[in-house]
Amino acid sequence: MPKTELAFWSATELLHGYAARTVSPVEATRAALDRIDALNNRLNAFCLIDADGAMAAARESEARWAKGAPKGLVDGVPTSIKDLSLTRGWPTLRGSKAIDPKGPWDVDAPFVARLREHGAVLLGKTTTPEFGWKGVTDNALTGITRNPWDPSKTPGGSSGGAAVAAATGMGALHQGSDGGGSIRMPAGYTGVYGIKPTFGKVPAYPLSPFGTVAHIGPLTRTVADSALMLTVMSEPDARDWYALPADGSDLRRACAASVKGWRIAYSPLLGNKTVHPEVAALVRAAAETFAELGAIVEEVDSPLADSHETFRKHWFTGAANLFTAFSAEQKALIDPGLQQIAAEGAAFTLLEYLAAVKEREAMGTAMNLFHQRYDVLLTPTLPQPAFEAGHEVPPGSNLGRWTEWTPYSYPINLTQQPAASIPCGLTSDGLPVGLHIVGPKNRDDMVLTASAAYETVRPVALPKI
Numbered sequence: 001m002p003k004t005e006l007a008f009w010s011a012t013e014l015l016h017g018y019a020a021r022t023v024s025p026v027e028a029t030r031a032a033l034d035r036i037d038a039l040n041n042r043l044n045a046f047c048l049i050d051a052d053g054a055m056a057a058a059r060e061s062e063a064r065w066a067k068g069a070p071k072g073l074v075d076g077v078p079t080s081i082k083d084l085s086l087t088r089g090w091p092t093l094r095g096s097k098a099i100d101p102k103g104p105w106d107v108d109a110p111f112v113a114r115l116r117e118h119g120a121v122l123l124g125k126t127t128t129p130e131f132g133w134k135g136v137t138d139n140a141l142t143g144i145t146r147n148p149w150d151p152s153k154t155p156g157g158s159s160g161g162a163a164v165a166a167a168t169g170m171g172a173l174h175q176g177s178d179g180g181g182s183i184r185m186p187a188g189y190t191g192v193y194g195i196k197p198t199f200g201k202v203p204a205y206p207l208s209p210f211g212t213v214a215h216i217g218p219l220t221r222t223v224a225d226s227a228l229m230l231t232v233m234s235e236p237d238a239r240d241w242y243a244l245p246a247d248g249s250d251l252r253r254a255c256a257a258s259v260k261g262w263r264i265a266y267s268p269l270l271g272n273k274t275v276h277p278e279v280a281a282l283v284r285a286a287a288e289t290f291a292e293l294g295a296i297v298e299e300v301d302s303p304l305a306d307s308h309e310t311f312r313k314h315w316f317t318g319a320a321n322l323f324t325a326f327s328a329e330q331k332a333l334i335d336p337g338l339q340q341i342a343a344e345g346a347a348f349t350l351l352e353y354l355a356a357v358k359e360r361e362a363m364g365t366a367m368n369l370f371h372q373r374y375d376v377l378l379t380p381t382l383p384q385p386a387f388e389a390g391h392e393v394p395p396g397s398n399l400g401r402w403t404e405w406t407p408y409s410y411p412i413n414l415t416q417q418p419a420a421s422i423p424c425g426l427t428s429d430g431l432p433v434g435l436h437i438v439g440p441k442n443r444d445d446m447v448l449t450a451s452a453a454y455e456t457v458r459p460v461a462l463p464k465i
Contacts, residue, residue: 004031004034004035004169006023006027006028006031007028007031007032007034007035007169007170008169008221008462009023009028009172010172010220010221010222010224010225011074011077011172011173011220011225011228011229012222012224012225012228014028014076014077014172015074015075015076015077018061018065018070018075018076019065019070021065024058024062024065024076025058025059025061025062025065025075025076025077025121026055026058026059026062028058028076028077028078028121028172029054029055029057029058029076029078029121029123030055030058031169032054032078032123032169032170032171032172033049033051033054033055033123035168035169035170036049036123036124036165036170039148039168039170039465040170042146042151043145043146043148043151043164043168044127044142044143044144044145044146044161044164045126045127045145045160045161045162045164045165045168045170046080046123046124046125046126046127046161046165046170047083047093047095047124047125047126047127047141047142047161048083048090048091048124048125049123049124050090050122050123050124051123053089053122054078054121054122054123054124057121057122058076058078058121061075061076061119061121062076064076064119070119071117071118071119072117072118072119072120072232073118073228073231073232074115074118074119074120074173074228074229074232075118075119075120076119076121077119077120077121077172077173078121078123078171078172078173079115079120079121079122079123079171079172079173079174079175079229080122080123080124080125080126080161080162080165080170080171080173080174080175081112081122081124081125081126081175082125082126082128082132082159082161082162082174082175082176082177083095083125083126083127083128083161084128084131084132084158084177084208085109085111085112085175085177085216086105086107086108086109086112086205086206087105087108087109087112087122087125088105088106088107088108088112089105089106090105090124090125091103091105092105092125093141094128094130094131094132095127095128095129095130095131095132095139095141095142096130096131096139096141096333096334097140097141097333097334098326098330098331098333098334109204109205110202110203110204110205110237110239110240111175111202111203111204111216111232111233112175113237114232114233114235114237115173115175115232115233118232120173120232123170123171126159126161126162126164126165126174127139127142127145127160127161128157128158128159128160128161129157129158129160129335130334130335130338131209131322131338132157132158132159132177132179132182132208132210133158133319133335133337133338133341134157134158134337134338134392134401134402135156135157135158135180135181135182135185135392135402135403135405135406136154136155136156136157136160136389136390136391136392136402137154137155137156137157137158137159137160137161137186138154138389138390139335140333140335144389144390145157145160145161145164145389146164146389147164147189147190147386147389147431148164148167148168148190148463148465149167149190149191149386149430149431149432149463149465150386150429150430150431151389152388152389153189153385153386153387153388153389153431154189154386154387154388154389154390154391155186155189155190155386155389156185156186156187156188156189156190156382156386157182157185157186158177158179158182158186159174159176159177159178159182159183159186159194159219160186160190162174162175162176162186162219163176163186163187163189163190163192163194163219164186164190166190166192166219166220166221167190167191167192167221167462167463168462168463168465172220172221172225173218173220173225173228173229174218174219174220175216175217175218175219175229175233176194176216176217176218176219177208177214177215177216177217178194178196178214178215178216178217178409178413179208179210179213179214179215179315179318179413180213180311180315180403180406180409180410180413181381181406181408181409181410181413183195183196183215183217183218183219183421184196184381184409184419184420184421184434184436185381185382185406185409185421186219187219187381187420187421187422187423187434188381188382188421188423188432188433188434188436189382189385189386189431189432189434190432190463191423191426191432191434191460191461191462191463192219192220192221192423192460193219193220193221193222193223193225193226193420193421193422193423193451193455193460194217194218194219194220194226194420194421195217195218195226195230195418195419195420195444195447195448195451196215196217196412196413196418196419196420197215197216197217197230197234197418197444198215198244198416198417198418198441198442198443198444199212199213199215199242199416200240200242200243200244200416201215201230201234201244201418201444202215202216202217202230202233202234202243203234203236203237203239203240203243204216204240204242204243205237205239205240207240207242208318209318209319209321209322209325210314210315210318210319210321210322211314211318211321212242212416213311213314213315213318213410213413213414213416214413215413215416216233217230217233218230218233221460221462222455222460223255223422223448223451223452223455224252224255224452226420226448226451227251227252227254227255227448227452228251228252230251230444230448231249231250231251231252234246234251244442249445251444251445251448253445254444254445254446254448254449254452255448255449255452256452257445257449257452257453258293258294258449258453259290259293259294259295259375259449259450259453260293260294260295261294261295261296262290262294262295262296262375262376262450263295263296263298263373263374263375264287264290264295264296264297264298264374264375264376264377264378264450265297265298265299265300265303265370265373265374265376265377265378266284266287266297266298266299266300266377266378266379267299267300267301267302267303267377267378267379268280268283268284268299268379268380269302269379270302270304270379270407270408270411271302271304271305271306271407272383272407272408274383275380275383275384276383276384276385276427278385278427278428278433279380279382279383279384279385279427279433280380282424282425282427282433283378283379283380283424283433283435285424285425286378286424286425286435286454286458287299287378287435289454289457289458290378290450290453290454292457293453293454293457295375297378298374300374303366303367303370303377304363304366304367304411304415305363307359307360307363307410307411307414308403308404308407308410309356310356310359310360310363310414311403311410311411311413311414312344312403313345313348313352313353313355313356314356314360314414315341315345315403315410316341316342316344316345316348317345317346317348317353318345319338319341319342319345320342320343320345320346321345322342323339323342323346337392337401341401360414360415363411363414363415364414364415364416364441367415367417367440367441368440368441371439371440371441371443375439375440375446375450376437376438376439376440376446376447376450377437377438377439378435378436378437378438379408379436379438380408380433380434380435380436381408381409381421381433381434381435381436382405382406382408382409382433382434383405383406383407383408384405385427385429385431385432385433386431386432393405408436409436412438415441416441417438417439417440417441418438418439418440418441418442418443418444418446418447419436419437419438419439419447420436420437420447420448420451421434421435421436421437422434422435422437422451422454422455422460423435423458423460423461424454424458425458426461432461435454437450437451437454
């Protein structure tokens with residue numbers, strides 16, 4: 001078969017092919033690397049590519065499959081890691097000139113260790129804005145990452161490289177992280193699926209400098225692949241004091257369940273003031289699709305008060321916390337925008353921060369009570385289509401910071417709930433729009449069930465590039 005076609009096989013399809021001996025991990029890895037070779041110079045999805053290491057791992061996987069003895073759930077599946085996460089043998093530069101590339105680099109983050117244990121073929125590291133601080137993907141170290149639907153546009157961020165890789169066949173499984181929307185925003189802008197699990201579902205080490213708003217999760221082309229990847233990534237690791245107790249559940253089972261009879265809330269604004277009319281129309285149509293699937297869909301006002309300042313106090317103090325690790329010389333190398341929010345964060349008093357923590361607690365309680373009435377909440381992922389690459393905010397918008405154009409995502413980081421973005425159509429300019437699906441805390445399975453049900457009637461379209 002053509003290598004380009006094989007590059008777009010899902011992980012689930014690849015695993016069936018390996019078992020049936022109709023395709024091999026070596027062929028799948030070569031197809032992914034060929035897509036990287038063809039597109040990465042144009043799109044900048046990967047900042048590190050380990051072709052030799054990936055092919056060696058693929059050959060080892062092929063030998064295991066030949067013996068009928070795969071060593072895990074993702075044995076031989078081409079996979080990427082975001083350049084914020086420690087990966088043994090590779091520099092983790094976090095998109096920053098302030099990090100010494102000499103290392104040592106001898107530690108795997110928990111989920112990286114689990115992926116290796118399950119046989120994943122690691123292709124390389126995907127691009128991020130410096131330390132993942134903003135909702136677009138560019139940095140002074142590796143340049144601008146571009147949207148495969150229109151390379152003049154941003155793919156969003158901070159997991160922009162991972163989303164672009166998923167959308168273009170540069171591997172099947174891609175890890176992202178999400179502190180204010182950094183999985184869901186690029187999923188929305190590139191037309192792939194991304195889920196931010198409940199905080200603590202995927203163990204983290206070290207914890208993000210931005211603290212307990214930062215989650216780890218997958219970006220993939222199908223819901224089933226995210227369920228598979230999340231099942232592996234959620235296995236326990238004693239290094240994360242915040243991690244939830246591992247329950248050993250196989251999240252793939254959630255993809256076969258029904259939403260018939262569910263009570264689903266649809267909030268077209270979630271307190272936001274303006275939404276692009278084409279985004280609004282596509283998301284409304286997506287909400288109506290759930291009624292066709294047998295759910296009871298009710299339009300509601302926002303269950304949350306405006307939380308922009310609450311998030312600022314968490315995110316900007318996180319930036320200030322990050323800066324405590326650097327010398328004056330290192331700080332001078334860092335993105336000026338990140339320097340600015342770190343300075344603002346350092347100016348908050350302890351009492352102001354603690355007041356924001358209390359506001360966050362109230363938000364969590366409000367959403368717990370909300371989900372006693374509704375199974376999931378639907379909103380847009382983003383209020384506007386992708387804008388010009390290389391800008392923190394849409395040009396001409398008069399907005400100051402990225403937090404001002406993503407009102408749907410960061411509140412759900414404050415409440416630590418599981419949430420996903422699934423594509424729900426294209427604008428007249430051919431740009432993807434995302435549907436945001438929010439579930440009760442600790443019910444990642446419900447988000448996956450709703451996502452898979454929607455996917456069955458509205459399958460994902462991918463860019464022709």
